[in-house]
Amino acid sequence: xxxxxxxxxxxxxxxxxxxxxxxxxxxxxxxxxxxxxxxxxxxxxxxxxxxxxxxxxxxxxxxxxxxxxxxxxxxxxxxxxxxxxxxxxxxxxxxxxxxxxxxxxxxxxxxxxxxxxxxxxxxxxxxxxxxxxxx
Amino acid sequence: xxxxxxxxxxxxxxxxxxxxxxxxxxxxxxxxxxxxxxxxxxxxxxxxxxxxxxxxxxxxxxxxxxxxxxxxxxxxxxxxxxxxxxxxxxxxxxxxxxxxxxxxxxxxxxxxxxxxxxxxxxxxxxxxxxxxxxxxxxxxxxxxxxxxxxxxxxxxxxxxxxxxxxxxxxxxxxxxxxxxxxxxxxxxxxxxxxxxxxxxxxxxxxxxxxxxxxxxxxxxxxxxxxxxxxxxxxxxxxxxxxxxxxxxxxxxxxxxxxxxxxxxxxxxxxxxxxxxxxxxx
Numbered sequence: 001x002x003x004x005x006x007x008x009x010x011x012x013x014x015x016x017x018x019x020x021x022x023x024x025x026x027x028x029x030x031x032x033x034x035x036x037x038x039x040x041x042x043x044x045x046x047x048x049x050x051x052x053x054x055x056x057x058x059x060x061x062x063x064x065x066x067x068x069x070x071x072x073x074x075x076x077x078x079x080x081x082x083x084x085x086x087x088x089x090x091x092x093x094x095x096x097x098x099x100x101x102x103x104x105x106x107x108x109x110x111x112x113x114x115x116x117x118x119x120x121x122x123x124x125x126x127x128x129x130x131x132x133x134x135x
Numbered sequence: 136x137x138x139x140x141x142x143x144x145x146x147x148x149x150x151x152x153x154x155x156x157x158x159x160x161x162x163x164x165x166x167x168x169x170x171x172x173x174x175x176x177x178x179x180x181x182x183x184x185x186x187x188x189x190x191x192x193x194x195x196x197x198x199x200x201x202x203x204x205x206x207x208x209x210x211x212x213x214x215x216x217x218x219x220x221x222x223x224x225x226x227x228x229x230x231x232x233x234x235x236x237x238x239x240x241x242x243x244x245x246x247x248x249x250x251x252x253x254x255x256x257x258x259x260x261x262x263x264x265x266x267x268x269x270x271x272x273x274x275x276x277x278x279x280x281x282x283x284x285x286x287x288x289x290x291x292x293x294x295x296x297x298x299x300x301x302x303x304x305x306x307x308x309x310x311x312x313x314x315x316x317x318x319x320x321x322x323x324x325x326x327x328x329x330x331x332x333x334x335x336x337x338x339x340x341x342x343x344x345x346x347x348x349x350x351x352x353x354x355x356x357x358x359x360x361x362x363x364x365x366x367x368x369x370x371x372x373x374x375x376x377x378x379x380x381x382x383x384x385x386x387x388x389x390x391x392x393x394x395x396x397x398x399x400x401x402x403x404x405x406x407x408x409x410x411x412x413x414x415x416x
Contacts, residue, residue: 001151001198003166003190007158020163024197027267030300033351035183036161042183043353046295 012047014106042083053111097125139293149204155179186303208236210345212301213378289327291354298348
């Protein structure tokens with residue numbers, strides 16, 4: 001039997017609370033607040049306490065889905081990225097770059113957020129970029 | 136202590152030992168094993184407290200043969216005794232390595248790092264229930280003031296369920312706090328004070344005054360004080376202190392008359408025996 005606690009950061013919002021994933025035989029079974037973490041000092045909100053819930057959830061998306069003729073189909077990453085790029089290109093050409101908005105997230109890293117705004121401003125050519133933590 | 140753990144593992148007294156280990160600078164709960172004794176180099180006794188006994192329950196349940204050593208402060212020992220009384224763990228397969236620690240009204244005379252909590256802010260002193268004060272002192276307030284002070288605290292609740300999730304003696308499969316007929320899920324503010332009083336009642340005969348709930352509360356509700364009151368009632372009524380002996384509290388349901396006398400401050404064991412006799416007769 002393998003049981004360990006793995007320090008991590010809560011994936012839900014931009015606060016960045018320290019959490020401990022309880023991992024039993026390679027499955028995450030729960031979360032404890034990381035007591036020694038300077039941000040949350042051993043406290044969590046309800047989302048942090050349940051930060052493990054989606055990891056092994058049967059409805060979790062594990063591959064990109066493409067909607068064609070009203071139904072979702074599993075496709076490869078290459079195909080998904082190509083389709084997205086083509087569609088964004090079409091929209092940009094037809095309606096201009098400001099027809100596109102980019103919403104980024106506290107669930108991705110600071111660096112990924114930076115890349116997303118760089119992509120919005122330089123590749124797409126729009127300043128329409130916003131973030132859920134801009135409260 | 137590290138040597139004892141090593142000896143226990145080497146001699147096969149236990150298969151696994153649950154204590155603390157420093158990982159990336161954070162002392163966190165860790166399962167030590169014989170085939171990785173080098174991990175004991177970063178063994179820690181604290182100072183942070185986690186509900187180790189709750190993790191122990193999960194480990195013992197997962198492997199019905201494993202013998203587990205457990206680093207145990209006094210609160211851990213009391214919680215283990217309660218869990219044993221409620222048949223939540225197999226005490227035969229659990230060996231405690233005692234660690235000296237914390238004083239509480241239920242257990243005096245040792246030292247615990249978690250007692251030096253945050254200072255009471257001015258608003259808490261003015262409108263709320265300052266933490267760490269004895270019950271007798273808080274009960275000198277008039278009932279109205281006491282109620283408004285408690286409501287000031289309880290209305291802050293975010294319903295994170297952290298008090299329940301961290302609690303070493305909370306292990307029910309179905310939790311009353313998630314009963315949709317009693318409490319609306321996904322809605323705030325929390326149903327104060329019912330939400331908290333329901334939990335408080337469920338702590339009767341269980342709470343070992345470890346204080347992990349209060350440490351975990353993101354809005355600093357003085358939960359330890361609340362459950363101490365419940366503990367004092369159970370002690371005075373039934374002569375029962377959770378964690379002293381591995382027997383559960385036999386709960387004699389109280390009638391309205393008994394409850395009135397209880398509220399009026401009359402707490403006799405005779406009264407309780409009367410209720411128990413009536414129930415069993």
